[in-house]
Amino acid sequence: MRIPLASEVLPQPDWRFDPIREADITTSCPTCGAQQRLDEATVTQTNAEVVYTCREGCGPILKVTEAKPFMGKGGYRLGDWMIRNPQVVIVKIRGTQSLLLPAPEPLQDF
Ligand SMILES: [Zn+2]
Numbered sequence: 639m640r641i642p643l644a645s646e647v648l649p650q651p652d653w654r655f656d657p658i659r660e661a662d663i664t665t666s667c668p669t670c671g672a673q674q675r676l677d678e679a680t681v682t683q684t685n686a687e688v689v690y691t692c693r694e695g696c697g698p699i700l701k702v703t704e705a706k707p708f709m710g711k712g713g714y715r716l717g718d719w720m721i722r723n724p725q726v727v728i729v730k731i732r733g734t735q736s737l738l739l740p741a742p743e744p745l746q747d748f
Contacts, residue, residue, distance in 0.1 A: 641688045644676055644702055647719040648729060648737075656732045666725040668748075669696035676700065698748065700727065712742050724748050 645660045660677040667674070672694055679690040679699055688702040703713075705720040713722035721727070727739040 639685060639704075641683060641686070641702055641704070642719060643681070643688060644690070644700060644721055647702060647716045647721060649716065651731050651734070655734060658729060658731065662730040662732070663727060664730070665690075665700055665723055665727045667692040667694065667696050667699050668724040670694050674699070699723075699725070701748070712748070714739055714742070722748060 643660060644663055645658050648658050648663070650657050661675050663676045664673060665676070666672065670692060672692060674693050676690055678693045680693065680695075682689045682691065686703065689698050690700040691697060692699050701722040703720050703722060705715045705718055713720045721739065723739060723741060725741050729737040729739070731737060
């Protein structure tokens with residue numbers, strides 16, 4: 639199974655706005671604090687998850703996984719998928735307000 643990228647699981651704005659791309663999604667590294675766009679991070683796609691790793695190589699900054707019932711905490715369920723973010727995520731939608739995904743508390747087993 640192919641796990642989608644974060645830009646593919648976020649709800650897309652309507653036709654008046656440009657679609658969300660990886661470059662429109664920003665978060666921070668929980669280790670070094672560097673703010674970065676997802677297109678700057680290193681992406682690893684496995685059968686179970688998509689992992690975005692800090693561009694400085696510290697470790698994961700965001701994951702996309704399958705949504706499972708026991709994963710109710712520590713992320714955002716978007717249909718069949720879950721975005722797990724230890725730090726706030728800012729989604730820039732060109733021409734309108736940005737969408738904020740606060741860091742969920744607690745984020746277990748990240
Ligand atoms: Zn880092």
